[in-house]
Amino acid sequence: MDSYIELFHEGTWHRAASLTVDDGLVQFGYEASYVFGPLQNPPCVALSLPVELTRRTWTDQAVTPLAFLWDLVPQGRGRDHIAGLLNVPSDSSRQDLYLAQHGAFAPIGRLRLDTAVDFYNQHTAGMRPEGFTTQEMHDRSETFVDQLRMYNMLAAGTPGVQGIAPKFLLTQDEEGRWFPDVGLADEHARQHWIVKLSRGTHADDQRILRHESIYLQAAAACGIRTIDAPEYRDDMLFLRRFDREVDAAGSVRRLHQETLAALIGYHGFARSASLFALTERLAQVASDPAQAVAEFLCRDVLNRALRNPDNHLRNTSVQQNLDGTVQLTPLYDFGPMYLDRALISRTCEWRLPNGGSTDNWNEILETLALDDDVKAHAAGVLRSFGEDVLPALPHELRFRDADADIVEICKTAIGYQIPKLQDIDCRAAPSP
Template identity: 25%
Template sequence: MNLTLQVHWENEWHDAGTVRFRKPENGLLGDPFFSYDTRYTVNALEYLGDFNAENLIDKTAVGVNLPCHFGGDYLNGEIAPILRDIIPQGASRRLWVKMMGYSRDPEQTIDTRLLSEGCIAPIGNLRIKEAAEAFAERLAAAAPAVRFTREQVCRRADNLIEHAHNLGIAIGGATGAGGDAPKLLMVETHDGDFALEGTVAEAEVKEHWLVKFPRGRKTEADMNVLKGEAAIYKTLEQRNFDSIKNTRIDECNGQYALWMPRFDREVVDGVIVRNGVESIYSMMGKIGDGAALVHNDILEALIEKTTKPQAKDALLADYLARDLLNFAVGNKDNHGRNTALIKRGKDIELAPAYDVAPMVLDPEGIAMTTRWPRELLQLNGEPNYVGIVVKYAGDLELATDLLRDHLVKLDNMTEALRRNGAPEAMLNAGRLKLNLAGEVLMALNTLIEGGPAPR
């Protein structure tokens, strides 16, 4: 079975190459092949301005581990982590499984069908051509696009999600948008109403939104997780921390909807720009959710793959601050699809922090899957951030100064979170460490003054 993988750049979709499944029944576990199309390679290298390049991994490449070049054939399953990023997953996959008539998930045996039917507009700038064409046919035969108000989206979440799946609009993508919490990809039109992405003409689109609803059984704890996430984003935005900005949370008769502008979409002079997005799992060559990762391995890969910031000590400081943020707000859900690369133009950098929620409140229990090695932990089990800086900094003084700049933004967050709507159940949770940034700041000051690193 063959599928065509498309990449969007310079305002159009390009046929990048062919995915070949030797054993379709094995899905992504069957080591699918991928080969770049020669004409596509010519266009991508011409856009780069260097026909001799062999390490083209920006948004014109399908992934950072699959450079676009002549003879770009990948025959050992290298494409599988890329496809895992864009295949319907989480709550979206469960609905697809139900729609296909299965009582339980057949796992990899339906991967090729999910790709060929569900990958019409995932997060990022990749899609499966056959899925997009099939969706266009369904859309042409359907009734005119339904428009909604924000209140209707909040009130009718379940009906809207089912409507989206009846149209074949699945949520996939590198950012974890396909996670356990139900979500919708919505567009806001210039008229101020809302529609499902892909159902209205691009010229009508003013803004792209990812709308997230409470996960689980929508218990009080589930609501608190969503309200806490909304408060975190507001607080981070006010402190100029690199995270999702201009979020909104709606409440309608006990129903909640968190609206988040999408960083993979921009509207520039009336034209939709699709930024590339690739998960850390994909960067590390992992397929399965819950795969264990080690932070220092990720850091080394980021230093190799990213182009911004150019000062790698700045990347180190940014990465450590994000990890500390997760500890501070009780976000244990730190798997490799909850951090991603964003590819804007010819640059590759860390995407804004997202999926930052107080998951310690989740009644199902969430375990961290990305960890520091034991030698970089303190005696209490927390990361030894000062020791990590000392170990990995190229310029210790620069790295320390940059990390301090980030941590000042994360210090003393309790009252700011409360003002921004964080529930008391979150603020009173003993497993949060909202004073952690201040503690690390003091330890950094001690280091600068010549004292020992904490143990």
């Protein structure tokens, strides 16, 4: 099946590259009209694929520069919905890119596939959402439910957002009314949201969702970039999208985004990798390697300190700002996942070259294949994090009304992390 990869830049969708998927072979190439077109320095569709006039063919393999395509593949309930419309099995990895070619009509980031846009338009032809009020959404009114059902290719399961928990991509207009994202034209969009529901009906599922807001606020208090002003109300978590901006003139701007899985070239939905490899690749693409590495390592500390074992490859991403700056996205999918009944465990660890793993920060910093100044900066930031930030973390949780049992179990984990960070050798490190 043939598709065009379209990229949003300077207020317009551009046909950037062609994509052919055929029985395990994937062909990719930038369009000549894009390479030599009117754009000066046309943006790449992925950080691993510079803009050049070369057409390449890849077979199914563990590592590929086309791994960014799996960031566009529907997952969760959205995948099931689109697979049902196509009459193909939703649990087959061989259907991944075929589902993207029909479901990537409004994914996170600045890319889409033209065949998916056509597929969406065919299945919503003649239907125009009226929008709904905040109260109608909170009340789960018939208007709210009907419009999500009408646009459920986008909203009920959100093919554009990966993960298991139900998520809705919603946009507010000038009057504050809510719409399924693609159901509202850019010129009327003022705020873009992801609205999450709990992944199940168990009491702990709701606790996890409520504490995701608390955890994000606590992380922000620790100096970590997080989603702006998360809010939990009426059993829903409201998160502002960080891949969308609306400028002073009311124009929507879309920011490029890639998961760590895409950065290191892992296709499919593998969840596991060495944190050494991830950190080193992040340093290669980040505009400020020292800052990005230090923040990534502090996020790993927070995952351990706040008992969030869900650190798989797609729970961390980078974004490229309009000025070309590449940095970590704000922190997301961050909560007390140790409560999940699926018994989630850490999948990305500090795996040593000769086998085994470590949580000794001096050994980690020594092993990382990074410039000395990057490692020295990270050492200073980590030690300061352990001395000045982590001791206040239980208070930050209590201040935001975290459940007492969660605070207590996190206090133990925090207490375990503090001396490990204070033991870091910073003799060669500059002041953070």
